[in-house]
Amino acid sequence: MTSEQHVAPGVRRILLPLPLALRNVNVYLVEGDRGWSIVDSGMHTPEAEAALRAGLRDLGIALADLRTAFITHLHPDHLGMAGTLRDAGAELLMHGPEIARAREVWAADHRLIDRTYELFERHGMPRDVDEGMRAAWAAMNERVDPFEPIHPVANGEVLDLGGRALTVIWTPGHTDHHAVLFEEARGTLIAGDHVLPRITSNVGVYPDGRPDPLGDFLGALENMKTLGVTRVLPAHGEPFDDCAGRVDEIVAHHAQRLDATLEAAAGTPRTAYAICRVLFPMLRSPHEERFALAETLAHLVYLERRGKAHQSDGRPITWSVV
Ligand SMILES: [Zn+2]
Secondary structure (H helix, E strand, C coil): CCHHHEEECCEEEEEEECCCCCCEEEEEEEEECCEEEEECCCCCCHHHHHHHHHHHHHHCCCHHHEEEEEECCCCHHHHCCHHHHHHCCCEEEEEHHHHHHHHHHCCCCCHHHHHHHHHHHHCCCCHHHHHHHHHHHHHHHHHCCCCCCCEEECCCCEEEECCEEEEEEECCCCCCCCEEEEECCCCEEEEECCCCCCCCCCCCCCCCCCCCHHHHHHHHHHHHCCCCCCEEEECCCCCECCHHHHHHHHHHHHHHHHHHHHHHHCCCCECHHHHHHHHCCCCCCHHHHHHHHHHHHHHHHHHHHCCCEEEECCCCCEEEEC
């Protein structure tokens, strides 16, 4: 284990590969007086499982030594291998309402995926693109272990990870009930996908989701500036120190994207998908198509709730600037 993987006091990182444009996810090992815990688990591919086992071996930890696994949110690169950790003896923890959502997203009958297909069709996504989105998402099910039983934890709850106190903080936006862990004693934020360096996390509208995911996200980002964070351990990219500075950059990025959305929506009313293709001219996979339309909708809904955009209830639904 190289020393640069010792990323914060008593915290090690293992980098796991992803079969996506985003090439890696970080999982974090927290060392306490009474054993090891892990935050997030990676997507369940043979390559990621081998990397996890090798990374643990380098640290001198057996899979069975992991007492607790906290999962920040339901996405497959975070939740995927949780069942493998539980089967080896770890107790799984996740923010309670995120567990309920995970049941819908990863349901064997793909019901949320099908409802998303319908929503995106109404917002103008061409049928073949929408079909590809649905198939690619459903195929992801195979990379997510059955995750139950998983123990629900609450916003504000202080977890005892091997004798270390980390507080669960609800950070909606990237998913409705995404949560991070903050160790107040050391100023360490294990940030999941909430505060990322270089890239910004996808924020999107989905069926039965919270009504204003971008508003949620921006609020939850500002909240990070009040905590006294001195070290950020993100799920993607390198750890960094200046949490408030990065929050300001991400907030500024979304202000620009809101302006660009208004510009793209000006003139004749058009579908969210048409607006999306102006904002995202290059989309290289069904996953990227989904993230792009969901993100465009999050910006449009944010503008609508603040009186700046309007959607007409037709087939397809069209948007205009107020
Ligand atoms: Zn994610």
